[in-house]
Structure formats: C-alpha cells, structure tokens
Amino acid sequence: MDVHPSASVAPTAVVTGDVTIGARSRVLHGAVLNGDLGPVLVGSHVVVMEHALLRGRPGHPLRVGDAVLVGPHTHLNGTTVEDEVFVATGASMFPGSVAGTGAELRINSVLHVNSRLAPGTVVPIGWIAAGDPAELFSPDRHEDLWAVQEPLDFPGTVYGVPRGTSMREIMRRQCAAYDPTT
Numbered sequence: 001m002d003v004h005p006s007a008s009v010a011p012t013a014v015v016t017g018d019v020t021i022g023a024r025s026r027v028l029h030g031a032v033l034n035g036d037l038g039p040v041l042v043g044s045h046v047v048v049m050e051h052a053l054l055r056g057r058p059g060h061p062l063r064v065g066d067a068v069l070v071g072p073h074t075h076l077n078g079t080t081v082e083d084e085v086f087v088a089t090g091a092s093m094f095p096g097s098v099a100g101t102g103a104e105l106r107i108n109s110v111l112h113v114n115s116r117l118a119p120g121t122v123v124p125i126g127w128i129a130a131g132d133p134a135e136l137f138s139p140d141r142h143e144d145l146w147a148v149q150e151p152l153d154f155p156g157t158v159y160g161v162p163r164g165t166s167m168r169e170i171m172r173r174q175c176a177a178y179d180p181t182t
Helices: 142-152 154-159 167-177
Strands: 014-021 032-042 053-055 062-064 075-077 128-130 135-137
Touching: 053 062, 062 075, 128 142, 135 142, 142 154, 154 167
Parallel strands: 014 032, 032 053, 032 062, 053 075
Antiparallel strands: 128 135
16 A cells, blocks of 8 residues: 555555555545455546445556545446546446546446447436447436447456356355455
8 A cells, every 4th residue: 555645545545455545635534445256446626425446456447647636436347537527426336447537427327348438428327328429328328328338348347257157156256355364
C-alpha cells in the first residue's frame, strides 16, 4: 500500500493489497479499495465516497485518473476511469471497460465488461453502456443490449471460463481465488 502523504483515508475505510492513492485524494468512511487480486491505482484529487468498492483483478488493474469523483455505493472492478470523470451513486464499471476523459456515469448506470465509453459521454440514470465504442441502452431494451453484450464475454473476462460453465465451477474458482491461505 502506498498512500501519498497529502491523501487521507477514513479510519473505517478498508485498503488492502496493492493499492496506490495519489496526492490530495480522499477515501471516505466505509469505502473498500481491494488490491489483493490486482493493483488499484488512484490518481490525485480523487474523492472515493462512502461504501464504494474499488477492486483490481488479475489481468485487469483498476486505474482511476486525476480529478475523479467516485460516488457512494459504486462498484469499480478492473476498469479504467480516465481524468475528470464523474461516477455517480450506484454506478458499476466492469473489467476491461474504459470511461474516457470527462465522461459521466449517472446514478445506477453500468459500463459493461470490455466496453469503451468515449470522452465526454453521459450515461443516463439507470442506463447501460456496452460495446467498443459503447452504445447506450435504456433498461427496457434488453434484447438489443444482449446482442451487443453477449460477444463481450463477461464470463471469460471476469471468471476465466466459457459461457455455460456451471455456477458450481465458477464459485469453486472464486472461493479459491479469495482463499487467504494460498
């Protein structure tokens, strides 16, 4: 763990593993920065709000640029957040995704696995961005979303398994990955 001397981490935040926090950044109460399985790199002048989860993954480090707001209850997992991005409450970003400079992910929005959001793009409240370049989908367009989402290979990217692998096998692997004795 490498926390810049001008940064601050609240006493109830959890910072574990390979985590770097840049100058003047703030990690608020209840946030979790988990670098146990892959690096978490937080730039300067970043605010990570309450109960946000930031997680690095094998092959997918989490990178947060400078001047970024990470809202409360967000989920950033093996993603890249470029400079000056606004990530609102409850937004989720998945492994291999990139939010371009100045993008906004509004409340409860999603940037799907292996998707690239162009700089300055706004993902509306509750919408999903998927593809490279990302297309925006309202929640009622599931069939259209699935046509773009399926080839992005969520199970392969996140769990390293082909689509159709049983949950029993996926969870066996996940439990092993989080085993503190290995």
